[in-house]
Amino acid sequence: MKTTMTPFTKTLAMAGLLGASGAMPAAAQGIDETVNQIFASSTGWFVNLIFSSFPGTNVPWIVCWLVIAATIFTIYFGLIQIRAFGHALALVRGSYSDPNDAGEVSHFQALTTALSGTVGLGNIAGVAVAIGIGGPGATFWMILAGLLGMATKFTECTLGVKYRNEFADGHVSGGPMYYMTKGFAERGLPGGKILAILFAIFCILGSFGGGNMFQSNQAHAQLINVVGDYPGWITGVVMAVIVFLVIVGGLKSIASVTEKVVPFMAVIYVGTALIIIAMNYDMIGTAFGQIFRGAFTWDGAVGGAIGALIQGFRRAAFSNEAGVGSAAIAHSAVRTKEPVTEGIVSLLEPFIDTVVICTMTALVIIITGQLITDPETGMFVLNEAGTAIATESGNSGVALTSAAFSQTFGWFRYILAVAVVLFAFSTMISWSYYGLKAWTFLFGEGQTKELIFKVIFCCFVVIGAAANLGPVIDFSDAAIFAMAVVNIIALYALMPIVKSEMNSYLSRLRSGAIRKFD
Amino acid sequence: MSRKIVVGFDGSDASRRALDFAITRAQAQGDSIVIAHVLEWSPYSFLSPTELEERHRRRKEELQRAETAILAPELKRVQAAGVPVATAMRYGHIAETLCRIANDEGAALIFIGRMGESGIAARLFGSVAATLAQVSPVPVTIVP
Structure with a gap:
């Protein structure tokens, strides 16, 4: 660990180390340790840059950047996330789809594919990290960030569809790289090309970090939690081989099985969470009390209310990826004459991901009493290092979520292990695609070039599983937030275009010029 | 009076028998035929980003493949039998889409071949014939 780290990142990293080292004895970890040290020392500067705080405070500027953007989009588009929510559901149901276009990508398919990239470990492990450090109050800020993030997602996905590239053979490529170059040119703004290149570089890093290493890391953590300890590189190699078979070998069967199983896993996860919450219905009031109190007051969590806010916003952004630009890549393949319709559909994404699924995880952890409080003062008790709230099981991250669910249903940790591995896998597949799009944007399309990217991607699967949680989570967040820095600049520049598209569409919808088909 | 017969055609032997039967009916009564090919598709399926x-x-x-490999040869065969013929290709749920085609074309009859599904699979997933029998807007003829 570098000594130049900010207190905040250091806190997080230490919390991660503690959580991971609790489960792993030092012996037989030789390879893992080496990987971990090299990794931590080579990425520290990047992490520090992204997570540096405003001078004299411990508020990371990147968190403000995301929240201010989401607030501006929410106001600028006149609470589009509330106004268009019902219409979003109708679009997904297919009420406005022309039956003659059947066989093309539907709104439902674009949404679920984008969701399978975001619903994953952020919802299970990330939330546990946030609550473990920021306390229950982090949940409040996480939900708020999710609601605001819907407007950001709307903006980027509308642009993603509007400025996508359609090739002569019928395949499409879209995403921030394209709206940065084409959109800026259309508005006569300079710098579109530079932004696009920067975005593509960060997108590649993000695809190695949050979209890859964090996933294999937490999948491994969950596996050792169930089957007992073994070195991380073994999980890494196995997962890397499977990912390799899918993205290089074109083993579509694995990918399509995952695509079909993941939504059911998500339903099982939310369903089980609801059952646990219902079984502890007498605790619901207390839990919400803790969430609201913790959001605004000092309740003993690390960093108090500000700590809760930072954790909540940070995990929400990491989980639903609003403003990051990844969703704009996934959504751009939909077949629609109106780019705004896909923007409207995409605003459901942060809602499902953060407001529904993340909140379930948070409620289960709080309701099952995983966080230790002082019986006299009612304040949370910190662990020995003072970096996170002490937990009943001594766990953090995915293991904490697992402990919370298993307290009610002992067998659930096996289901959770399967879910985590599948979520991790589907997120990796999605991010390998996002990374590849950025890669081909920079270097051009071509079999050898694409193969190089895919092989590097698989190597990072192994590194992720072998390294400890702390450095991995820091680098993952840093890379993904770096994408957001560039992407949001472009969103500000192009938001008038989205607004005129939106106004035109909504007025035609009201006048009945846009027809319902069923 | 000339009527339109929609024949559900997927290239199978059963669907060919249905078409043969439709040709004899059309010749006898001066009807025309619409060869309808439905590509099974659900807008609610899950796809990977590459897909x-x-x-x-x-x-x-x-x-294109359906047009050249499945429909074109049959089109010639029906024309050779002296029956006026058109084709329709759609994506969707097979039975529902056949009904929609019959509606759009103003057809009087739907002919399909019996696939011979029975037992658990047919009970669980339903067969095209059974669904058509329940929802079709026009009389349905099932050719064994």
């Missing part, structure tokens, strides 16, 4: 990207291209390829 999304390629979907539009795939759809074009699938339609």
